[in-house]
Amino acid sequence: MSENTTAIQVSPNKRYSQYFWRSWAIQDSWNYERQMNMGFLYGIAPTIDRLYPDENDPEQVAKRKEAYERHMAFYNCTPQTSAFVLGLASSMEEEYARDPENFDPETINAVKTSLMGPLSGIGDSFFQGTIRTIAFGLGTALAAQGSMLGPVLAMVISAAFSIPITWYAGKFGYEMGNSFLDRLQSGTMEKIMYACGIVGLMAIGGMVATLIGITTPLTFSEGTVVLQDILNGIVPMILDLAAVMGMYWLVKHNVKTSWLLAICIVGGIALSALGILA
Amino acid sequence: MNSIGMAVLIGLVAVFAMLDSRLLGRLNFEQPLVTSAIVGILLGNPAAGLASGATIELMSMGLVQVGAATPPDMVMGGIIATSFAILTGSDPETAVAIAIPIAVLGQLLGVTFRTIIAALGHRADAAIEKGNFREATNYHIVWGTILYSTMYFIPVFLAIYLGTDFVQGIVDAVPAWFTNGLNFAAKLLTAYGLSLLLSMMASKGMMVFFLLGFFGCAYLGLDVTGISIFGVLLAFILMSVKYQGGSAATAAAGIDDDYDPLEDDEL
Numbered sequence: 019m020s021e022n023t024t025a026i027q028v029s030p031n032k033r034y035s036q037y038f039w040r041s042w043a044i045q046d047s048w049n050y051e052r053q054m055n056m057g058f059l060y061g062i063a064p065t066i067d068r069l070y071p072d073e074n075d076p077e078q079v080a081k082r083k084e085a086y087e088r089h090m091a092f093y094n095c096t097p098q099t100s101a102f103v104l105g106l107a108s109s110m111e112e113e114y115a116r117d118p119e120n121f122d123p124e125t126i127n128a129v130k131t132s133l134m135g136p137l138s139g140i141g142d143s144f145f146q147g148t149i150r151t152i153a154f155g156l157g158t159a160l161a162a163q164g165s166m167l168g169p170v171l172a173m174v175i176s177a178a179f180s181i182p183i184t185w186y187a188g189k190f191g192y193e194m195g196n197s198f199l200d201r202l203q204s205g206t207m208e209k210i211m212y213a214c215g216i217v218g219l220m221a222i223g224g225m226v227a228t229l230i231g232i233t234t235p236l237t238f239s240e241g242t243v244v245l246q247d248i249l250n251g252i253v254p255m256i257l258d259l260a261a262v263m264g265m266y267w268l269v270k271h272n273v274k275t276s277w278l279l280a281i282c283i284v285g286g287i288a289l290s291a292l293g294i295l296a
Numbered sequence: 297m298n299s300i301g302m303a304v305l306i307g308l309v310a311v312f313a314m315l316d317s318r319l320l321g322r323l324n325f326e327q328p329l330v331t332s333a334i335v336g337i338l339l340g341n342p343a344a345g346l347a348s349g350a351t352i353e354l355m356s357m358g359l360v361q362v363g364a365a366t367p368p369d370m371v372m373g374g375i376i377a378t379s380f381a382i383l384t385g386s387d388p389e390t391a392v393a394i395a396i397p398i399a400v401l402g403q404l405l406g407v408t409f410r411t412i413i414a415a416l417g418h419r420a421d422a423a424i425e426k427g428n429f430r431e432a433t434n435y436h437i438v439w440g441t442i443l444y445s446t447m448y449f450i451p452v453f454l455a456i457y458l459g460t461d462f463v464q465g466i467v468d469a470v471p472a473w474f475t476n477g478l479n480f481a482a483k484l485l486t487a488y489g490l491s492l493l494l495s496m497m498a499s500k501g502m503m504v505f506f507l508l509g510f511f512g513c514a515y516l517g518l519d520v521t522g523i524s525i526f527g528v529l530l531a532f533i534l535m536s537v538k539y540q541g542g543s544a545a546t547a548a549a550g551i552d553d554d555y556d557p558l559e560d561d562e563l
Contacts, residue, residue, distance in 0.1 A: 042321035047440030050407075050485035051414035052492065056436035059420070063433050079427055086424045086432060090417070092493040097321030131497055136528075139521030150324050154353055157329050161350040164343055168350070169333040176324045184321065209539055213531035216505045218497050220527035223509025224520040226490055230483050255514040261484060265491035275418065282488055283411065286481030291473045296480055 026068040037188030041101035053094040065108040069115040095134040096141025098184045105191025132214035135221030230258040307453035314448040328352040328374030335378045348378040351388040369402030376455045407482045409447050
């Protein structure tokens with residue numbers, strides 16, 4: 019129980035302002051492979067560092083390494099709503115440090131994965147769909163009349179929604195985690211894992227069907243038979259499913275990441291240039 | 297103002313626009329309405345900046361970055377096009393015409409860049425392995441900021457410095473097969489990212505929920521939020537069946553009672 023005595027304490031406001039700024043900075047290393055994974059790690063790193071501060075204690079260093087590795091997993095969420103996930107995951111990390119025997123750390127990533135789909139959906143449609151349309155619709159109308167107030171108003175409206183929502187999302191995530199995890203028994207954990215698995219996997223399935231968009235331009239019999247139409251008639255988005263299942267098979271068979279990236283880039287350009295897929 | 301100084305200034309506007317989505321959670325300060333006004337002020341013609349900004353903004357309003365899909369980069373297109381319009385004294389409509397090819401070029405650059413910087417993640421993995429925790433987070437906050445800023449500063453600086461003809465020349469010179477190939481490669485990389493997520497989440501007997509989510513969206517046309525709501529409801533239903541043994545057993549018993557007479561009839 020060395021964790022109990024060594025963990026560094028900070029004021030709630032310091033914690034919440036870290037969730038706030040680090041959620042906003044979550045896209046700083048956005049990439050096609052694991053997307054915002056390093057952004058999430060950057061957000062939760064101060065929490066982890068406070069839990070395992072002793073760099074000379076091999077046990078603490080091992081725990082810290084394990085936590086850093088955990089948060090390098092694929093992640094993608096609207097920055098404003100992601101603050102909620104960051105707050106919740108931080109309180110789960112604290113709970114795990116307090117009670118490592120009865121807390122399955124895999125729950126943390128399961129909760130992250132199951133929340134990021136719905137929170138991105140809500141966040142993107144609210145901030146990029148609703149707020150942006152209203153703020154910039156108004157601003158553009160004013161700017162078209164030659165008023166500098168146009169861009170200023172658009173910026174003010176955007177910030178007026180973004181700032182409080184990000185702040186309270188982080189705060190609620192953390193507080194909810196504390197009160198909610200206090201009541202957890204080991205059986206409850208299993209239930210949560212099961213429920214998160216269902217929601218998370220269904221969201222991943224949904225992302226495969228809606229976010230990739232692979233098609234084939236191939237036609238036969240002088241263009242009268244369009245392969246894509248036939249495929250759509252069998253199962254819509256079947257090529258996206260096939261691509262993910264193919265990659266999944268390779269990942270499961272421990273094919274090296276560098277090979278997989280080469281397959282994606284070189285193979286992708288070749289397949290596209292040959293007119294097989296697009 | 298000499299042309300190098302001007303190119304540096306406009307390049308810094310581009311860095312500001314990029315950092316809006318990197319460090320400020322995309323407050324939309326990157327939008328053409330805002331950046332064109334700033335460009336107008338810096339180049340001494342705020343009215344022309346506002347007019348170009350309003351026109352380009354209307355056109356790019358529909359382009360929303362959702363998930364991993366990268367639309368034509370109207371942020372870069374808007375900044376460069378507004379500068380050209382002001383510097384050459386053309387009208388806002390010309391600015392829109394210039395903005396589109398630049399936005400497509402910017403999209404190509406963005407896709408390539410976001411593919412390459414996946415390497416930062418592998419460096420961070422290695423740093424964590426060695427116990428260099430600060431180094432790992434620096435790949436995000438320091439290197440991410442520097443590389444993304446550079447990725448925007450250099451092309452905008454060069455475009456303003458070298459001029460419109462040069463930009464148009466590059467747009468025409470990149471072969472279409474290469475652009476299309478990169479777009480397709482980006483889709484495969486997204487498939488790879490999702491398969492990593494799947495391998496993390498899919499434990500024994502859970503794969504069926506992945507397929508349920510996929511087919512729900514593929515056949516019923518639901519979006520990710522919709523399928524997640526169904527996922528939550530399904531989780532509630534299955535939890536009550538799986539874990540609340542008492543009530544589930546009673547319900548099952550009730551069904552059995554109903555079926556008994558039917559079976560008797562058949563016999």
